[in-house]
Amino acid sequence: MTTTPAPLPEPAALTAVDLLRTSLENFGRRDQQIARYFIDHAEEVPFLSAGEIAETLEVSGAAITRFAQRVGFEGYPHLQRVIRQDLRATLGMKQPGGQDSVVARFWASERANLDTLQDIPEARLLAFARAIAAAKQVWVVGARSSYGISLVAETILASFRPWVRAYSTDLLLSRPEQLLEITSDDVVVVFTLRRYSRATTRMVRAMHAQGVQVLLITDQGASPLGKIAHQCLQLPTQGTDVLASLAPFISVSTLLASLVAKELEGGHLKQAEALNAEFGVYEY
Structure with missing residues (x-):
């Protein structure tokens, strides 16, 4: 046989x-x-x-x-x-591999990301923070998972300065009349990472055309917005087999908010905390 x-x-x-x-x-x-x-x-x-x-x-x-x-x-x-x-x-979401060392690989990659973040020059971070502090309005934008980061960044920054708003670029694209509210005294903080959203690219280019200052926070790829950004921070996103890490974006957003608070000497935060107490926002 x-x-x-x-x-x-x-x-x-x-x-x-x-x-x-x-x-x-x-x-x-x-x-x-x-x-x-x-x-x-x-x-x-x-x-x-x-x-x-x-x-x-x-x-x-x-x-x-x-x-x-x-x-x-x-x-x-x-x-x-x-x-x-x-x-x-190649850049789409990958299928998960073996589960035996997912946890170990995850924490190893997160530590590597944080180590790499320390290499960002302090002067570059300060320039970012000063642009945010000096702006009339701060637009914080992203799409899909990047919009989630935008919401976190809005929450943190809004404690220290007024007129901070997070927007989904997908929704902005469906309501372009909101661009009429933009002035050349504003900044837009853009979160984008591969795969880069077409809505984010199109909307931020429209904002740039109206004179807004573009502050780009992205991964280490080649964002299509890199050429028009006035300032750019490229963050490591080494993650698991399935997802890129978003932790560096949250860490940098928190650091920028701290630097903004220092620039503005905390006046807005004191007023906000007084209102929180008056309205009983927190249990204690």
């Missing part, structure tokens, strides 16, 4: 960037230059036009189009779309 061997599993499909990487040595000099840009800046490509890439590389826009066609795509938009799809697949 003979048995038929089980078929070998098919290899996982290569991403567009993998294909470029494996073919790199076969390209000419200019194509190697363009390919390396796509490999090194894959997370930025979904937000860049062919013209912007061409300007960076000091080549023509047609050179980018011809390169995309030579490597098997209809043109740059097709290559861009495939890279975007690849990123969505």
